[in-house]
Amino acid sequence: MENLHADLVRSVGGAAVLVEREDKAGYLTDWSGDWTGDAFAVVRPSSVAEVQACVKVCRRHGIGIVPQGGNSGLVGGGFPPSTVQNMVVVSLSRLNAIRRADTANATLDLDAGCTLQKAKDAADAIGLQFPLALGAQGSCQIGGNAATNAGGVNVLRFGMVRDLILGLEAVLPDGSLWSSMRGLRKDNRGYDMKQLFIGSEGTLGLITGLCLKLHPKPAKIETAYVGVGSIEDAMTISALARSELSELVTAFEIVGSECLPLARLIDEGLTLPVSSAFPFHVLIELSCGKRLDGRVLLEGFLADMMARGLIGDAAVAQSDRQARSFWAIREGLVEGQARRGYHVRSDVSVRLGDVPAFVAAARAFAARDWPDWTPQVYGHAGDGNIHFNLLPPLGMHRRDAREHGQRITKSLFAIVEDFKGSISAEHGIGRARIGAFWQGLGEVERRTMRAIKDSLDPHDMMNPGCLFPVLEEQK
Amino acid sequence: MENLHADLVRSVGGAAVLVEREDKAGYLTDWSGDWTGDAFAVVRPSSVAEVQACVKVCRRHGIGIVPQGGNSGLVGGGFPPSTVQNMVVVSLSRLNAIRRADTANATLDLDAGCTLQKAKDAADAIGLQFPLALGAQGSCQIGGNAATNAGGVNVLRFGMVRDLILGLEAVLPDGSLWSSMRGLRKDNRGYDMKQLFIGSEGTLGLITGLCLKLHPKPAKIETAYVGVGSIEDAMTISALARSELSELVTAFEIVGSECLPLARLIDEGLTLPVSSAFPFHVLIELSCGKRLDGRVLLEGFLADMMARGLIGDAAVAQSDRQARSFWAIREGLVEGQARRGYHVRSDVSVRLGDVPAFVAAARAFAARDWPDWTPQVYGHAGDGNIHFNLLPPLGMHRRDAREHGQRITKSLFAIVEDFKGSISAEHGIGRARIGAFWQGLGEVERRTMRAIKDSLDPHDMMNPGCLFPVLEEQK
Numbered sequence: 001m002e003n004l005h006a007d008l009v010r011s012v013g014g015a016a017v018l019v020e021r022e023d024k025a026g027y028l029t030d031w032s033g034d035w036t037g038d039a040f041a042v043v044r045p046s047s048v049a050e051v052q053a054c055v056k057v058c059r060r061h062g063i064g065i066v067p068q069g070g071n072s073g074l075v076g077g078g079f080p081p082s083t084v085q086n087m088v089v090v091s092l093s094r095l096n097a098i099r100r101a102d103t104a105n106a107t108l109d110l111d112a113g114c115t116l117q118k119a120k121d122a123a124d125a126i127g128l129q130f131p132l133a134l135g136a137q138g139s140c141q142i143g144g145n146a147a148t149n150a151g152g153v154n155v156l157r158f159g160m161v162r163d164l165i166l167g168l169e170a171v172l173p174d175g176s177l178w179s180s181m182r183g184l185r186k187d188n189r190g191y192d193m194k195q196l197f198i199g200s201e202g203t204l205g206l207i208t209g210l211c212l213k214l215h216p217k218p219a220k221i222e223t224a225y226v227g228v229g230s231i232e233d234a235m236t237i238s239a240l241a242r243s244e245l246s247e248l249v250t251a252f253e254i255v256g257s258e259c260l261p262l263a264r265l266i267d268e269g270l271t272l273p274v275s276s277a278f279p280f281h282v283l284i285e286l287s288c289g290k291r292l293d294g295r296v297l298l299e300g301f302l303a304d305m306m307a308r309g310l311i312g313d314a315a316v317a318q319s320d321r322q323a324r325s326f327w328a329i330r331e332g333l334v335e336g337q338a339r340r341g342y343h344v345r346s347d348v349s350v351r352l353g354d355v356p357a358f359v360a361a362a363r364a365f366a367a368r369d370w371p372d373w374t375p376q377v378y379g380h381a382g383d384g385n386i387h388f389n390l391l392p393p394l395g396m397h398r399r400d401a402r403e404h405g406q407r408i409t410k411s412l413f414a415i416v417e418d419f420k421g422s423i424s425a426e427h428g429i430g431r432a433r434i435g436a437f438w439q440g441l442g443e444v445e446r447r448t449m450r451a452i453k454d455s456l457d458p459h460d461m462m463n464p465g466c467l468f469p470v471l472e473e474q475k
Numbered sequence: 476m477e478n479l480h481a482d483l484v485r486s487v488g489g490a491a492v493l494v495e496r497e498d499k500a501g502y503l504t505d506w507s508g509d510w511t512g513d514a515f516a517v518v519r520p521s522s523v524a525e526v527q528a529c530v531k532v533c534r535r536h537g538i539g540i541v542p543q544g545g546n547s548g549l550v551g552g553g554f555p556p557s558t559v560q561n562m563v564v565v566s567l568s569r570l571n572a573i574r575r576a577d578t579a580n581a582t583l584d585l586d587a588g589c590t591l592q593k594a595k596d597a598a599d600a601i602g603l604q605f606p607l608a609l610g611a612q613g614s615c616q617i618g619g620n621a622a623t624n625a626g627g628v629n630v631l632r633f634g635m636v637r638d639l640i641l642g643l644e645a646v647l648p649d650g651s652l653w654s655s656m657r658g659l660r661k662d663n664r665g666y667d668m669k670q671l672f673i674g675s676e677g678t679l680g681l682i683t684g685l686c687l688k689l690h691p692k693p694a695k696i697e698t699a700y701v702g703v704g705s706i707e708d709a710m711t712i713s714a715l716a717r718s719e720l721s722e723l724v725t726a727f728e729i730v731g732s733e734c735l736p737l738a739r740l741i742d743e744g745l746t747l748p749v750s751s752a753f754p755f756h757v758l759i760e761l762s763c764g765k766r767l768d769g770r771v772l773l774e775g776f777l778a779d780m781m782a783r784g785l786i787g788d789a790a791v792a793q794s795d796r797q798a799r800s801f802w803a804i805r806e807g808l809v810e811g812q813a814r815r816g817y818h819v820r821s822d823v824s825v826r827l828g829d830v831p832a833f834v835a836a837a838r839a840f841a842a843r844d845w846p847d848w849t850p851q852v853y854g855h856a857g858d859g860n861i862h863f864n865l866l867p868p869l870g871m872h873r874r875d876a877r878e879h880g881q882r883i884t885k886s887l888f889a890i891v892e893d894f895k896g897s898i899s900a901e902h903g904i905g906r907a908r909i910g911a912f913w914q915g916l917g918e919v920e921r922r923t924m925r926a927i928k929d930s931l932d933p934h935d936m937m938n939p940g941c942l943f944p945v946l947e948e949q950k
Contacts, residue, residue: 104714104828105859149663160661163638176919185858186635186824186900188624188674189912190924190942195670199663216718239579243691246723246764289721291775297766349661353579383660384580425661437664444651448931449665455930456923467665 001040001086004061008043008088011053016094018042027089028079031072031136032338035431037080039066039089046094048111048169048177048208055206056175058088064464065090065173067202069144070115072136074345075430077201077466078144087464090206092143099209101126106214107166107183112143112207119212128214131158131250135334143207149199151426153251153330156242156382157287158215160426161198167211168194170204173457183211196452201428202463204456218287221250222294223323224302226314227278231356231381233310234282238382239352240305241284245297249382251285253330256377262336263329273315273326282381283330333378337389342398344373344390344405348416349425352384358419362388365415370408385425388412410436429467438469476515476561479536483518483563486528491569493517502564503554506547506611507813510906512555514541514564521569523586523644523652523683530681531650533563539939540565540648542677544619545590547611549820550905552676552941553619562939565681567618574684576601581689582641582658587618587682594687603689606633606725610809618682624674626901628726628805631717631857632762633690635901636673642686643669645679648932658686671927676903677938679931693762696725697769698798699777701789702753706831706856708785709757713857714827715780716759720772724857726760728805731852737811738804748790748801757856758805808853812864817873819848819865819880823891824900827859833894837863840890845883860900863887885911904942913944 008017018024019041027042029035040063045051058065064087068078080087092113099109103126110119116137123130134140134152144150146168150161158164167181180187180194197204228234234254241249257276264270274281288294298316305311317323337343350358359377366375372393379386390408392401413423413436429437438446453460453468464470483492493499494516502517504510515538520526533540539562543553555562567588574584578601585594591612598605609615609627619625621643625636633639642656655662655669672679703709709729716724732751739745749756763769773791780786792798812818825833834852841850847868854861865883867876888898888911904912913921928935928943939945 102826102828104710105826106714107826149667151661151663155661159638160663162667163634172919172923176922178919178923179917180920182895182897183826184824184897184900185827186626186630186855186860187897188626188899188901188903189897189915190674190904191927192624192637192670192674193920193923193927195667196927199665199667216722218721219719235579239581244694244764244766246693246721246762246767247691248721287721289719291719291772292721292767300766349659351577351580351582351658352660353577380661385661420657422657422659422662422664424663425659426663428663429665440664442654444647444653445655445668447651448647448653448668451930452666452668452671452927455926 004063005041007057007061008041008054011057012043012045012050016044016046027068027071027091030076030079032074034342035076035079036082038082039080040086042089042091044091044094048095051090051095051171051206051208052175052177054090055171055173059173059175059461063088064461065206066463067092067147067206069141069147070136070139072140073144073148073430074427075432077148077428077430081431081465092141095208098122102183103127105183108212108214109181109183109209110142110212111209112141114142116140116142116145123214124217127217129217130164130212131215132161132164135331142210146198146207146210147200147202148428151380151385153253153380155380156252157247157250162195164213165194165198165210166213168197168207169209170197171206171208173205173459173461178205181209181211201430201467203453203467204462216289219290220288220294221323222286222298223317223326224284224298224314225273225326226282226284226302227274227312228280228282228310229278229312231280231359234280234381235352235355237282237305237310241301245286245301248286248288249284250287251283252382253283254378254381255281255283255330255333257281258374259333259376259378262376263332265336265339266332267328270329270332274313278312283326337376337391340391342401342405343392344408346388346409346412347425347427348388348421348423349383349385350416350419350421354419355381355384355386358415358421359386359388361415362412365411366390369411431466434467434469479532479538480516482532482536483516483529486532487518487520487525491519491521502543502546502566505551505554507549509817510551510554511557513557514555515561517564517566519566519569523570526565526570526646526681526683527650527652529565530646530648534648534650534936538563539936540681541938542567542622542681544616544622545611545614547615548619548623548905549902550907552623552903552905556906556940567616570683573597577658578602580658583687583689584656584658584684585617585687586684587616589617591615591617591620598689599692602692604692605639605687606690607636607639610806617685621673621682621685622675622677623903626855626860628728628855630855631727632722632725637670639688640669640673640685641688643672643682644684645672646681646683648680648934648936653680656684656686676905676942678928678942679937691764694765695763695769696798697761697773698792698801699759699773699789700748700801701757701759701777702749702787703755703757703785704753704787706755706834709755709856710827710830712757712780712785716776720761720776723761723763724759725762726758727857728758729853729856730756730758730805730808732756733849734808734851734853737851738807740811740814741807742803745804745807749788753787758801812851812866815866817876817880818867819883821863821884821887822900822902823863823896823898824858824860825891825894825896829894830856830859830861833890833896834861834863836890837887840886841865844886906941909942909944
């Protein structure tokens with residue numbers, strides 16, 4: 001271990017190798033406080049060459065590497081579990097330069113350790129936008145967004161991170177550098193290897209750079225807050241908006257009215273644009289270029305939906321400030337949840353037509369088997385992505401809540417499987433969902449995933465215990 | 476070989492195993508007539524189980540498999556070269572059922588052997604659209620489109636085929652079936668393996684089924700034909716249209732005026748909407764939903780571009796018939812080219828800002844080194860994808876033309892490399908581009924591609940000689 005330390009220091013410099021408990025602490029506890037781990041060292045390289053050097057050292061010593069971005073993941077993928085000792089956390093936070101912002105090509109080349117906000121600001125500075133929008137955008141890193149194929153509220157129009165990446169650069173487990181950073185919109189030369197790194201959660205290599213596809217900055221963004229009588233109506237409106245408004249809708253978020261008290265935890269004086277008596281609220285955002293009148297389009301659409309009885313009440317934001325207040329409800333409920341402490345989080349998806357039946361089934365299960373727990377339904381309904389969460393009874397001890405929570409999650413996943421849905425629509429598998437994930441895979445799917453992993457990381461060096469179960473001998 | 480024949484017959488039935496020269500002929504010559512090959516047999520399974528059985532037979536006999544769709548590829552990826560004997564062509568044309576058209580989910584599940592036109596018709600029948608648009612759509616198959624990550628004229632708005640696929644099913648080289656056909660818009664469970672099969676040109680497995688993502692059918696499509704003074708102006712207009720018109724532009728095709736005589740070969744009476752004196756013509760298509768007035772948007776945009784001096788003259792189609800006549804120019808030039816017989820075809824891409832400089836460099840090269848050849852410039856300029864082709868002097872013998880053509884292609888690819896572009900934007904590598912492709916790859920990129928191939932197809936059974944060079948021992 002002394003040699004390992006000395007070699008790491010040689011590769012990145014002494015100040016960038018953290019081995020003292022208090023120095024490492026911030027990298028070894030996750031955002032939610034649900035997970036705490038341990039590692040031999042936290043290393044903070046500041047260049048791609050240093051990342052390569054550090055990976056080579058770990059390779060020589062047979063030590064596992066845990067790549068870490070902004071540490072804002074929700075499934076424990078970015079830090080080492082305490083059950084596996086002696087791993088090295090490689091934090092990308094010092095590798096954070098904007099490399100090239102190209103207006104003509106509408107692309108942005110940057111280091112993986114840039115925060116999402118920094119990427120968005122750099123796009124904005126050249127008159128374009130990088131549309132990925134996440135609650136954690138001030139702290140999460142673009143490399144982590146790529147490694148987890150992040151989603152967020154603008155997927156409906158702009159897709160997942162996968163759809164926003166034109167090029168990628170990664171250090172492979174042997175320390176060599178793989179790169180496809182030409183910034184081409186169309187390139188059919190051989191396997192599109194970058195697709196493998198996207199969503200691989202650090203298990204195939206360490207992403208060091210990205211070329212992002214930028215979009216035109218909208219001239220105007222219009223926001224509406226709507227009350228509907230049922231989730232069925234919400235889904236119908238979503239489909240009609242998509243069609244009649246030419247897929248200009250950038251967000252279509254549903255909020256079950258049971259979530260509203262959570263938003264109130266964050267802002268007591270919260271005023272709702274529509275009555276909380278509506279079982280579902282919907283936040284609709286429409287973005288368009290200067291030749292289109294988004295306000296007229298959105299108001300016309302909403303009026304028609306009201307005339308057809310699909311919408312009970314609606315408010316269109318008259319100012320940016322009002323629009324932000326609509327979003328504060330959606331964002332506040334997530335913060336309010338976190339403030340309640342441990343809760344069952346889920347991130348599932350089903351086919352669009354199955355969303356109402358899935359929500360009904362999940363609610364019926366909760367009411368029947370866990371009547372003391374409070375279900376919360378919200379999410380990106382236009383993509384079929386629902387966060388069906390459950391809050392434990394007030395006053396329940398955290399340990400008991402977690403124990404029950406595991407059973408609740410298991411049952412919830414069984415319902416998802418009944419609908420042939422996904423137990424992870426956007427959060428990934430990490431360390432939290434490994435069991436359910438592998439159990440749900442067929443034999444052929446397991447075998448091919450393993451074959452790909454072995455082909456690029458034959459010594460199981462990259463993020464051991466994430467996505468793939470840890471073999472007993474490795475513990 | 477007798478055993479192989481008998482085993483194939485047992486797996487798919489005698490009528491589906493073609494071994495006579497005249498029966499096989501149609502499967503062994505490519506669309507352009509540039510390539511002719513040979514195979515032990517052409518097999519035509521009619522179910523996924525038959526495909527699996529047939530792959531298992533080939534595996535047992537150690538025989539290579541060439542998957543074939545509509546045989547409309549442009550790089551010789553879909554049929555066996557005559558240099559490698561004893562391969563089996565598996566034609567998917569009988570595996571052609573629509574499995575499930577789901578309006579609520581906006582998806583279409585279908586067999587890989589469906590033609591693209593059949594897929595488009597099935598989408599249309601449920602009030603939606605599958606936007607992929609290719610010249611060969613009546614004969615090319617959706618499985619081939621996926622295996623080659625096809626592009627076409629609507630990539631600007633809807634992306635490549637990769638962006639239109641939600642699920643995929645493939646028979647692996649050992650005959651087992653890999654599948655991800657749940658039809659989910661968001662699914663972050665493990666590696667997105669389908670991305671590997673897309674664009675793999677049949678070298679990892681045999682695609683048997685797909686789940687396609689459908690889009691709303693546009694209420695109105697507006698088409699303009701425009702004359703511009705330079706390719707620089709065309710690129711400026713493309714960027715402004717993207718921004719001001721909210722990315723509603725579905726096609727932005729440029730045609731160098733030197734291509735117009737080719738279109739005249741197909742239709743002598745062709746009338747041009749704008750003068751052929753403009754060095755570049757641009758075809759702009761805008762599609763939108765019922766609440767938007769595409770005509771007003773497009774006319775307003777064009778008027779502004781004219782006022783700014785970016786457009787010399789423009790015509791907006793007043794009827795579907797007129798719109799088709801605009802497209803007939805773009806499509807006619809491709810047909811006219813084919814009628815001229817052998818010519819140098821290219822399919823390259825560069826960064827958007829480099830398009831004008833690349834075209835200038837390629838033209839300068841042609842004028843200097845091959846003054847008797849006629850260069851043709853056209854393509855999907857909005858994506859940076861240019862088809863820079865050269866017609867041999869009239870009367871040149873085909874053999875001479877091909878010999879010169881190889882040297883021209885080599886020089887052209889060197890220019891593309893100077894611009895750090897791609898020698899295959901949408902056509903793929905197949906057998907025609909293997910040399911240039913591998914030469915252009917770095918050592919790390921070669922090694923990782925090979926590792927992926929070996930992990931799923933360790934016996935090099937799938938489409939030998941396509942994408943990867945044939946090893947001497949295999950010949």
